Amino acid sequence: MKKSVLFILSLFMAAGFFSCNNSENSKNGDRGALASSAAEKTYVAPGEHDEFYAFISGGFSGQLSVYGLPSGRLLKVIPVFSQDAEKAWGYNEETKPMLNTSHGFVPWDDAHHPDISQTNGKLDGRWVFINGNNTPRIAKIDLTTFETTEIIEVPNSAGNHSSSFVTENTEYVVAGTRFSVPVPQRDMPIKDYKGNFKGSLTFISVDPEEGHMDIKFQLMMPGFDYDLSHPGRGKSHGWFFFSTYNTEEANSLLEVNASQNDKDFIAAVNWKKIEEYVNNGGGKTMPANYAHNVYDEDTHTATSTMKKEVLVVDPLEVPGAVFLLPTPKSPHGCDVDPTGEYIIGNGKLSADLTIHSFTKMMDAIENEKFDGEAYGIPILKFEDVLAGTVKQAGLGPLHTEFDGEGNGYTSFFISSEVVKWKVETQEVIDRKPAYYSVGHVMIPGGNSAEPFGKYVIAMNKITKDRYLPTGPEVTHSAQLYDISGEKMELLLDFPTIGEPHYAAGIPADIIKPNSKKIFKLDENKHKHATLNNGDARVERDGNEVHVYMTMIRSHFTPDNIEGIKVGDKVYFHVTNHEQDYDVPHGISMIGANTSELLIMPGQTETFVWEPKQPGVWPFYCTDFCSALHQEMQGYVRVSPADSDIELSWSLGED
Amino acid sequence: MKTAIKFLLLTILISGLTACKNNAETKENNEVSTTTEQPQERQGQAFVKDDVSEPTVLDIAIQSEDHKTLVAAVQAAELENALVNAGPLMVFAPTDEAFAALPEGTVEDLLKPENKNKLSHILKHHVTPGKYDKEFLKKFKKLGQASDLNVPVEVKGEDVYVGGAKIIASVSAGNGIVHVVDKVIIPEN
Numbered sequence: 001m002k003k004s005v006l007f008i009l010s011l012f013m014a015a016g017f018f019s020c021n022n023s024e025n026s027k028n029g030d031r032g033a034l035a036s037s038a039a040e041k042t043y044v045a046p047g048e049h050d051e052f053y054a055f056i057s058g059g060f061s062g063q064l065s066v067y068g069l070p071s072g073r074l075l076k077v078i079p080v081f082s083q084d085a086e087k088a089w090g091y092n093e094e095t096k097p098m099l100n101t102s103h104g105f106v107p108w109d110d111a112h113h114p115d116i117s118q119t120n121g122k123l124d125g126r127w128v129f130i131n132g133n134n135t136p137r138i139a140k141i142d143l144t145t146f147e148t149t150e151i152i153e154v155p156n157s158a159g160n161h162s163s164s165f166v167t168e169n170t171e172y173v174v175a176g177t178r179f180s181v182p183v184p185q186r187d188m189p190i191k192d193y194k195g196n197f198k199g200s201l202t203f204i205s206v207d208p209e210e211g212h213m214d215i216k217f218q219l220m221m222p223g224f225d226y227d228l229s230h231p232g233r234g235k236s237h238g239w240f241f242f243s244t245y246n247t248e249e250a251n252s253l254l255e256v257n258a259s260q261n262d263k264d265f266i267a268a269v270n271w272k273k274i275e276e277y278v279n280n281g282g283g284k285t286m287p288a289n290y291a292h293n294v295y296d297e298d299t300h301t302a303t304s305t306m307k308k309e310v311l312v313v314d315p316l317e318v319p320g321a322v323f324l325l326p327t328p329k330s331p332h333g334c335d336v337d338p339t340g341e342y343i344i345g346n347g348k349l350s351a352d353l354t355i356h357s358f359t360k361m362m363d364a365i366e367n368e369k370f371d372g373e374a375y376g377i378p379i380l381k382f383e384d385v386l387a388g389t390v391k392q393a394g395l396g397p398l399h400t401e402f403d404g405e406g407n408g409y410t411s412f413f414i415s416s417e418v419v420k421w422k423v424e425t426q427e428v429i430d431r432k433p434a435y436y437s438v439g440h441v442m443i444p445g446g447n448s449a450e451p452f453g454k455y456v457i458a459m460n461k462i463t464k465d466r467y468l469p470t471g472p473e474v475t476h477s478a479q480l481y482d483i484s485g486e487k488m489e490l491l492l493d494f495p496t497i498g499e500p501h502y503a504a505g506i507p508a509d510i511i512k513p514n515s516k517k518i519f520k521l522d523e524n525k526h527k528h529a530t531l532n533n534g535d536a537r538v539e540r541d542g543n544e545v546h547v548y549m550t551m552i553r554s555h556f557t558p559d560n561i562e563g564i565k566v567g568d569k570v571y572f573h574v575t576n577h578e579q580d581y582d583v584p585h586g587i588s589m590i591g592a593n594t595s596e597l598l599i600m601p602g603q604t605e606t607f608v609w610e611p612k613q614p615g616v617w618p619f620y621c622t623d624f625c626s627a628l629h630q631e632m633q634g635y636v637r638v639s640p641a642d643s644d645i646e647l648s649w650s651l652g653e654d
Numbered sequence: 655m656k657t658a659i660k661f662l663l664l665t666i667l668i669s670g671l672t673a674c675k676n677n678a679e680t681k682e683n684n685e686v687s688t689t690t691e692q693p694q695e696r697q698g699q700a701f702v703k704d705d706v707s708e709p710t711v712l713d714i715a716i717q718s719e720d721h722k723t724l725v726a727a728v729q730a731a732e733l734e735n736a737l738v739n740a741g742p743l744m745v746f747a748p749t750d751e752a753f754a755a756l757p758e759g760t761v762e763d764l765l766k767p768e769n770k771n772k773l774s775h776i777l778k779h780h781v782t783p784g785k786y787d788k789e790f791l792k793k794f795k796k797l798g799q800a801s802d803l804n805v806p807v808e809v810k811g812e813d814v815y816v817g818g819a820k821i822i823a824s825v826s827a828g829n830g831i832v833h834v835v836d837k838v839i840i841p842e843n
Contacts, residue, residue: 255784259798329798349783351802392771395736395778395800414743414783414800415736416698436699437739462740465702 038491041482044071049512052444052505054457055114055128055141056478058082059499062109064130064141069444069455069505070480072494080139080148081109081132085595089148092597093571093606094526095295097304101135101153102289110134113163113228114504116143117170117206121233121449125510127211129164129173136160138175138204140211144516145297152213153290155310156183156200156220162229162334166206168237168449172271173213175202176242180223180249183312184286193251197223200312201242203271212294217278217311219269219322222375223249225258226267228333228399233449234340236358238272241343243327243334247374258330259349263382265324265374266334266345268361273321274313283313298525300603316376323365324374326382327354333399333440337408337423338449342387346397346410353397353410355426357387388426393419398439399502401446403453403483409446411438411458418458418481420488432488434458434479435466443483444505452507456481456488459500466493476500517581519602526604528573533557538649545570545647551585551599552577553626555651556619559634563647566611566640572597572619575604586622589636596622611638700734708828711745712737715832723753723761730765731774736800742785743830744797746816748838756838775801779817779841785830788814788821803841 044050050068053075058065062082066075083090083099090099090107099107109132117127128141136154141147154160154175162176180197182188188196198220205216225246232239247264250257277283288310295302315322329347331354336343343361345354363369364384371381394412401409407429410419416437420430440459444452458479467475475495482489521531530536530548536557539546545568550557556574564570576585578601588596592609599605611617621632639645700712712734715721724747728734737743753761764773779801786794791814794807805817814821817839825832 256786256793262798329802349798351778351800392775392802396783414739414741416739433698433735435697462699464699464704 038482038489042070042072042480042492044068044073049508051508052452052455053508053511054442054444054478054503054505055116056442056459056496056503057111057114057130057501058497059112059461059501060110061498062111062132063497064111064114064128065497065500066146067478067494067496068508069457070491072478072480072492074497076146077497078141078146078148080130080141081106081111081137081151083107083595086598088595088597088605088607091595091607093608094301094604097302098148098151098293098295100291100293100304101137102155102291102306103135106135108134109137111139111501112161113165113502115165115173115447116504116506117211118166118448119169121168121237123445123448123450123506123510124170125506125514127170127206128504129166131160131163131175133160133178136175136177138164138173138213140173140206140213142211142297143511144514146515147295149295149297150211150213151291151293152204152215153292154200154202154204154215155288155290156181156185156198156218156312157202162201162226162242165230165447167231167240167271168233170206170208172203172216173206174229174231174240174271175204176226176229177201178225178227180225183220184288190251193223194249195223197249199224199226199244201226201229201240201267201269203274213292215307215310217274217283217313219274219313219315221267221315221322222247222377224264227331230334230336230343230447232336232340232358233338236336236340236343238270239358240269240271241334241336242267242269243331243345245330245332263326263328264330265379266327266331266343266356267377268323268325268343270321274318277318277321278311278313282317283311285309286312296525297519298523300519300524300526300529300605320365322377323361324377324379325356325361325385326371326379327356328352333397335400335402335408335447338402338404338451340449342423344400344408344410346399348396348398348413350397351392351395353390353393353400353408353421353426355387355389355423356385360387361385390421390426390428393421393428394431399441401441401443401456402451403443403446403456404451405453407453407483409441409443409456409483409488411441413437413439418456418488420483430487432481432490434460435477435493436460436462436464438479439500440502442503442505444507446505452505454482454484455491455505456483457503457505459496459503461499467495473498478503518579519600521575521577521579521602524575524602524604526573526575528571528606529604530573530575533577536649536651538563538647540647543568547572547574547649549574549587550577551575551587551621551632553583554621554628554632556587556621556632556634557651558649559651560637560653561635561649562637562639563645564611564636564638565643566614566638568611570609570611570636571606572609573604573606574599576601578602583625584623585625585632587619588622589619590617598623611636614638614640698735699738702738710738711741711743711827711830711832714825714827715745715747718747718834720749720751720834721747723750724748727753727761727765727773727777730767731770731777733774733777737781738829741829742783744782744784744786745830745832746780746782746819746821746835746839747832748780748819748835749822752819752835752837776838776841779803779805779839787826787831788824788833791816791821801841805839
């Protein structure tokens with residue numbers, strides 16, 4: 001028996017070999033060649049620079065990470081909504097106000113959709129905007145310093161998800177609420193949601209010079225869930241499109257109750273029309289309470305201002321400004337192709353993509369091809385706005401980006417793949433698996449008028465066995481595909497910080513020349529800066545002690561301080577006197593209940609230390625700065641609360 | 655021992671088939687293919703080695719004695735990876751008997767490579783995004799299937815019928831639930 005089985009086995013094996021022998025060889029050969037060309041395509045030699053920056057959102061880490069493409073090398077994690085001990089973000093006195101909100105200090109958020117500023121529909125590389133989903137906020141990151149320089153809270157919003165996408169000339173950064181809520185917030189029964197809750201779509205104007213953000217108006221829409229959005233461009237510039245789900249207005253078990261309608265809507269908003277209405281005195285101001293936090297590069301200090309009112313617009317007051325486009329199956333992503341003609345609804349519970357035509361939409365509006373209304377907002381007839389459907393393209397479509405060659409690239413969560421399709425004909429051209437269950441995809445400039453369609457990256461929260469295991473929580477990843485040919489080619493997997501929610505990419509050449517190297521010391525306007533070593537000092541004001549300290553390779557001035565007492569609150573205002581590229585210094589004090597400081601050349605930062613025990617306590621430079629880094633240290637003598645030791649400070653004295 | 659050998663045989667057969675099939679696909683360059691220049695060993699979540707997690711809906715079907723036809727069909731349609739993702743997925747799993755009740759030659763016909771799309775469409779018609787037990791399903795009038803079509807839900811006494819097929823057993827899975835049904839749910843189109 002055993003022998004015969006073995007014989008059969010060997011027969012099978014032989015058969016297997018014979019039948020496939022040739023093909024196996026050629027296949028291996030192909031793969032070898034392919035693998036080596038993939039390596040070549042992603043190899044960036046030591047000292048060389050990547051071709052693209054990719055700003056990959058840190059999702060629930062609250063930050064924004066910067067990678068080089070095609071290498072997938074991590075360059076920086078920019079702290080945005082979450083405290084970051086490495087850079088003292090939200091720990092030092094200068095940046096704490098950045099995390100202020102109407103709910104107080106909120107040291108975390110869920111960062112979702114970065115979008116790079118545009119001029120004439122093209123990426124201009126000045127700023128990246130990103131939304132905080134949980135405590136609704138929009139942040140602006142300056143791409144000369146790669147630092148967050150502004151955060152504005154969004155009132156009347158909750159689950160700030162269909163954000164933070166910019167219009168063609170960065171006139172506005174737009175934030176739509178995912179969860180509808182009572183407006184204004186009030187104590188009321190949850191079951192009375194339907195008809196009473198509102199969904200706000202917030203248009204935040206961006207100052208063309210400084211980039212300062214200000215809420216221009218909030219459009220108060222019916223109480224649906226507003227999921228994602230994108231601006232019109234080219235011919236559709238002046239419009240903004242928002243996908244919706246839960247048009248059933250369910251307040252419980254949404255997985256059942258929000259899937260009852262076969263179609264939800266894409267809301268088309270003519271913001272130019274509303275802007276005009278508002279500029280002519282339209283809209284109502286309502287009381288509100290939201291934080292506007294601005295970091296000033298000259299003072300190296302943030303301020304937080306509570307704003308007390310907001311202008312709201314009822315869509316019914318501006319006829320012809322808002323229309324609803326029926327779109328099947330709870331659409332998630334809402335993407336506009338580079339020409340501005342096609343608006344794509346990615347029906348996440350569907351196998352299909354719905355493509356609406358802007359031209360047909362305008363025609364339907366003009367000829368009033370309506371199919372009823374929702375709370376007075378006209379619903380356009382589905383057939384009269386539909387350009388076509390990508391049929392059975394995959395399972396669970398989420399998001400689409402474009403290559404500028406007339407192709408769309410859509411992520412499919414359930415079937416775990418990226419599908420390339422022709423926008424004009426809705427024909428599927430190629431599909432490649434993603435590992436695993438891809439969320440967003442990103443092509444540099446892929447949601448602008450001029451995409452740089454060389455690569456697409458797929459972002460995955462689920463990687464299971466793709467990397468060395470690291471316990472139950474394994475790395476998140478991005479996957480880089482070459483899209484320069486007819487078929488996509490997977491070139492590289494690279495790990496990302498969690499969670500790689502969405503990304504924005506841009507050719508490095510647009511940003512690189514503007515990247516700042518140092519802050520000029522003589523332009524430092526920090527309230528507590530010490531610009532000359534002669535001004536280094538320690539001052540007492542009751543229990544508050546202010547240390548005005550400088551740092552340079554390789555000492556602190558002063559480095560010996562006496563006369564501090566238990567119960568004092570000691571502010572270390574430390575100015576980095578270096579004026580050389582890439583010579584930051586750090587400082588920390590034993591027992592300080594905060595993070596280190598990491599101070600760039602020419603910059604001043606402050607930390608607070610409240611000594612609790614008498615003794616002589618050291619501080620030191622935390623960033624390996626120089627050959628004498630280990631010598632860069634100092635002592636503070638702490639005496640009992642009732643001590644009468646005089647305040648004194650020194651450097652290099654016996 | 656005997657089963658082990660059977661299993662080995664099966665593995666060899668399958669890997670042989672897969673290797674040959676991939677080769678065939680590389681020749682058909684004009685056609686859109688679901689697998690491409692990946693190594694001949696198929697990849698994806700369905701092929702992750704994991705013996706501690708709760709079984710997926712796919713694992714449950716594979717382990718079942720009564721779903722050999724269904725599993726063969728899923729493999730022929732290459733839908734394994736779609737059945738192991740985070741879901742949640744509700745699979746209405748017709749028994750071998752249910753498949754056997756189809757007109758003679760139907761199953762054989764569907765398993766032919768040229769009918770892969772048709773087969774895939776029928777299988778997707780048995781999958782709902784969601785995870786609801788039989789009792790909870792009584793709340794629904796219809797379900798939206800992965801085929802993009804709806805199926806009616808009917809309650810007759812204690813029994814629940816989905817698309818005309820009666821739920822005869824249910825097994826909870828890590829990424830959803832498998833409801834065993836007594837009929838194949840054929841899409842209307």
